Amino acid sequence: MKHLIAAALLALCVASDLMAQAGSGVYVGGHIRRARPNTVTNLKNSGFTYVILFNVDVQEDGTLKTDGETICKDGEYVFANEQPHYVEDVKALKTWPTGIERIEICIGGWGNQSYRRIKALIDAQGTGENSILYRNFKALKEAIPEIDAVNNDEEDLYDYTSAVKFHTMMYDLGYKTTVAPYTYKQYWQNLVNNLNRARSGACDRVLIQCYDGGANNNPSDWKLGNLPVHAGRTNYQSTMEESINQMESWRDHNGVVGGFVWVYNDETWNLNQWASAMNRVFPSHKVENPVVTLYSESNFQGYAVQLPEGRYSMGELASYGITDKDIASYKMEPGYKLTAYVNADLTGFQKEYTDAEMVRLGTMSNRASSFLIEKVDEEAGINELQNTTNKATVCYDLQGRLLNGRPEKGLYITRQGKYLIK
Known part of the structure; x- marks a missing residue:
């Protein structure tokens, strides 16, 4: 029996650890700046749990640029001269209402020579506090501390010695590292092993390009190096359904715990549909004390998600695997209230539900974009109903058990989920 209990606990720990490593991500191109603020709203509402901003291009003198515009130069953040809203936009990605939990910047990409230039700068100046690389990336971190990591998409030089020095410096500045290989496995193995030997946990994820x-x-x-593996598709190489099926196969047969998509750079695809479908494949939330189960179809059919008490924006719901406007029925523990809203952020037309279950949400079926789950105010409910109670009302106790006969004086719940005194 002890062995069985130990095995069960180990399985729970492994499952919890895998869930913590899971998630869904998307590379984000310059479209985020060109079409703001809609792009920022779309990302917040998407349900992707991490975004990778593509890209930061390191120049020969250490200046950081993107799309030809200067981000940091001579140890100062100067991007506001050309993109005055960029700091607030990136910060907003993590600000409620949103499902995004992590932001990365990408360095590299096809034809990009940033790591060749990084090597030359390190050879000339090192990575100390006076080096231009240190000063410029420090200025970026101070301007936008919400950036959690740098994504290495090296596709040019493949010099792991200088890359380890660079990413060690980045870790000391507060940036984690993820790697995005598509070829040359030995380089990436050397980079990951030596970096995590220099700074334990500095590199925490592999994003393999497929x-x-x-x-x-x-x-x-x-x-x-036993890092969690996320595997990626593009949003244009196949249908969404084919990509999701591929991700399910990777999860079941290849040890993949997360997925990502290249690239959000236009409005020709639905981010929320992609992210919510990916989050069903790679769930990243450990749900404790659930009180409501939401169903995508009436009569408690379709995809089901359990949620604890709390507020859930459109993006947060998608991070649980719930596509926007996709809920038609629910079941709820006694003593709680569910409020559905038509807007993504608990605003707009709303409808409250206190019944223990509803086979269909009526006017809000497949119309709600956000939900609030909260405990019923017992005293308010008692005061409201105590003068209107009739003795024939079917009652349940607070554990949801049907009471036979006339209940004693006390607190009960009607079939409609409301509190009353008998």
Whole structure:
């Protein structure tokens, strides 16, 4: 019996750890700036749990640029001269209402020579506090501390010695590292091993490219230093359904715990549909003390998600796997109230539900974008109903058990979920 209990506890710990490593991500191009603020709203409402901003281009003198515009120069953040809203937009990605929990910047990409320039700068100046790399990335971190990590998409030089020095410096500045390989496994193995030897936990995720040049990659071959593996598709290489089916196969057969998409750079695809579907494949939330189960179809059919008490924006619901306007019925523990809203942020037309279950949400079926789950105010409910109670009302106790006969004086719940005194 002890062995069985130990095995069960180990399985729970493993499952919890895998869930913590899971998630859904998307690379974000310059479209986030060109079409703001709609792009920022779309990302917040998407349900992706992390975003990777593409990209930061390191120049020969250490200046940081993107799309030809200067981000940091000579140790100062100067991007506000050309993009006055960028800081507030990036900060907003993590500000409620949102499902985004992590922000990364990408360095590299096809044809990008940033890591060649980084090597030359490190050879000339090192990575100390007076080096231009240190000063510029420090200025970026101070301007936008919400940036959690740097995503290494090296596709040019493949010099792991200088890369380890660079990412060690970045860790000391407060940036984690993720790697995005598509080829040259030995380079990435050396980078991950040596970086995490220099700074334990500095690199915490592998994002294997399974598209374009890496289309034939098998995620099973890219387990580097026991890091969690996320595998990626593009939003244009197949239908969404085909990509989701592929991700399910990676999860079941290749040890993949998360997924990502390249690239959000236009409005031709639905971010919320992609992210919510991916989050069903790779759930990242450990639900404790659930009180409501939401169903995507009436009569408690379709996809079901359990939620604890709390507020849930459109993006947060999608991070649990709930597509926007996709809820038609629910079941709820006694003593709680569910409020459905038509807008993404608990605003707009709303409807309250206190019944223990509803086979259909009526006017809000497949119309709600956000939900509030809260305990019923017992005293308010008692005061409201105590003068209107009739003796024939069917009652339940606070544990939801049907009371036979006339109940004693005390607190009960009607079939409609409301409190009353008998």
